[in-house]
Amino acid sequence: MTQEPCITDNNRSVKPVAVTSFSVFLTYLTAGIALPVIPLFVHNDLGMNNVMVGIAVGIQFFATLANRGFAGKKADQQGAKKTTRFGMGVITLVGLVYFIALFAHHSVWLQFGLLVAGRLLLGLGESFLLTGNLTWGLGLIGQKRSGIVMSWNGMAIYGSLAAGAPIGLFLYHHFAFLGVSIACIVCPLVALLCNAKVPSVPISGGDRPSFTTVLKQIVVPGTVLALQGVGFAVIGAFISLYFAAEHWGNAGYTLTIFGLAYVVVRIFFGGLPDKIGGIKVTILSLGVELIGLVLIGFSLQEWQALVGAALTGAGCSLVFPAMGVEIMKRVDAQVRGTALGCFSAFQDIAYGATGPLAGFLANSAGYGAVYIAGACSALLGIVISVTMMRPVEQS
CATH class of the missing domain: 1.20.1250.20 (MFS general substrate transporter like domains)
Structure with a gap:
């Protein structure tokens, strides 16, 4: 197996992984904030049935699944930090698309289409964000502490879903979908600032198995x-x-x-x-x-x-x-x-x-x-x- 670089020393601080995990939490709040709101927006604001609600909520899964392998390849060949931050950038666009959808009120179907586009972008960004961040964390503290990297990333994801739900409902109740869309833009932007100074890790060389x-x-x-x-x-x-x-x-x-x-x-x-x-x-x-x-x-x-x-x-x-x-x-x-x-x-x-x-x-x-x-x-x-x-x- 390819020799690990010196950054994998077991005595290396886990602080950078804490920072990158917190950045995942902030970025994934975009999903947590929107998750309880999307059904309400589609059903109440757009007046669509439960089938369309299911499509709007579930389509993110297909985009995530379809891009998992591609995201992993990008992390291996172009760098884990670059891949992670690319995912954050894509997720920033989710809130922007939600925001644009508000101004398409002359066509319910156009609003729904833009909402679906946002969900697809979320699935795409999630693939790069999570795969890149896991690879980044492993490079920062080493393979021997891979369990810590994966555990902290999982806590970030589930924590953002748990915290995002009440935040999303509060914003929707007081500021309608406009407040939700703005929050979905701000959260990943703040996350990009948080992990900007965390060092990148070397791209491993050598022949790549198929x-x-x-x-x-x-x-x-x-x-x-x-x-x-x-x-x-x-x-x-x-x-x-x-x-x-x-x-x-x-x-x-x-x-x-x-x-x-x-x-x-x-x-x-x-x-x-x-x-x-x-x-x-x-x-x-x-x-x-x-x-x-x-x-x-x-x-x-x-x-x-x-x-x-x-x-x-x-x-x-x-x-x-x-x-x-x-x-x-x-x-x-x-x-x-x-x-x-x-x-x-x-x-x-x-x-x-x-x-x-x-x-x-x-x-x-x-x-x-x-x-x-x-x-x-x-x-x-x-x-x-x-x-x-x-x-x-x-x-």
């Missing part, structure tokens, strides 16, 4: 990540309907509890994959997720489902950094960005495919069966993780 080779190296950890993602996807898609069917209240707290558990585990145990190994952490995490999903699926009372959501969030929290640590052991330094981009795509696929498949299951077997299916996915992830315990030859 994309097919890289994919083969990450497909097993990626599959485990996808199986973990089913748990979050079924909670996000069906928990409100499940609570309504059971005549329980407080369904809105479920995702809050999930998110809090997710972040708390990363705060206190984010370095665990680096210390004891990614596979061990993954097996333990998937076991906790499995218990949480089973508890939700067989809940007889509301509090049991809420506890199950907390356990599921705690279980999901460390799988990405844990499997990411294993990937860093398998790939050459000069293709880390490509590997991380492809790895992240497995989670995107899980989030996108789970909803419709679980919908068919819910129609035929009820909502509880959806969570049992999620638990089965976690169990399969454990089985695959156990097969990864044998020693791996480094590239």
Whole structure:
């Protein structure tokens, strides 16, 4: 494997990674602020139906997935800092497109088209932002502390979604969509200022393995990540309907509890994959997720489902950094960005495919069966993780 430069010394300060992670938080507030507002704007302001709401919200996923590999290649060949800041620049345009849409009020369809264009730009920018920032962080503090890099980036993303929602609703209530669009312009601009002085990292030289080779190296950890993602996807898609069917209240707290558990585990145990190994952490995490999903699926009372959501969030929290640590052991330094981009795509696929498949299951077997299916996915992830315990030859 290509020799790491001196900046990977384990004694190197993690402060630059803290700064880049905070910049991700600020940039991704663009997504967090807009997420609860987009449905209201499309349905109330534009007068469109729920199908169009779904298109406006969901189309970002396709843009993110389509550009993961390209973003990774750019980070490997043109530099991680450059890639990250390019993603921030693209996301700045999201707010600008939202702003322009306000002046197209003579045509509802033009406004909707501009809104969709903004969502596509967000997906594109997200690919470059997150893949570039992960690669940048690994270059700043080294492969041996890759778990910290991935954990902090995950906290930044989930933190921005949690903080952005109330901010977005406040802005929309007091300043309409104009306030939201301006905030979506300002946040990534501030982020660009925050990480401007963080040093770039060298581009690793040497022969670059083919994309097919890289994919083969990450497909097993990626599959485990996808199986973990089913748990979050079924909670996000069906928990409100499940609570309504059971005549329980407080369904809105479920995702809050999930998110809090997710972040708390990363705060206190984010370095665990680096210390004891990614596979061990993954097996333990998937076991906790499995218990949480089973508890939700067989809940007889509301509090049991809420506890199950907390356990599921705690279980999901460390799988990405844990499997990411294993990937860093398998790939050459000069293709880390490509590997991380492809790895992240497995989670995107899980989030996108789970909803419709679980919908068919819910129609035929009820909502509880959806969570049992999620638990089965976690169990399969454990089985695959156990097969990864044998020693791996480094590239």
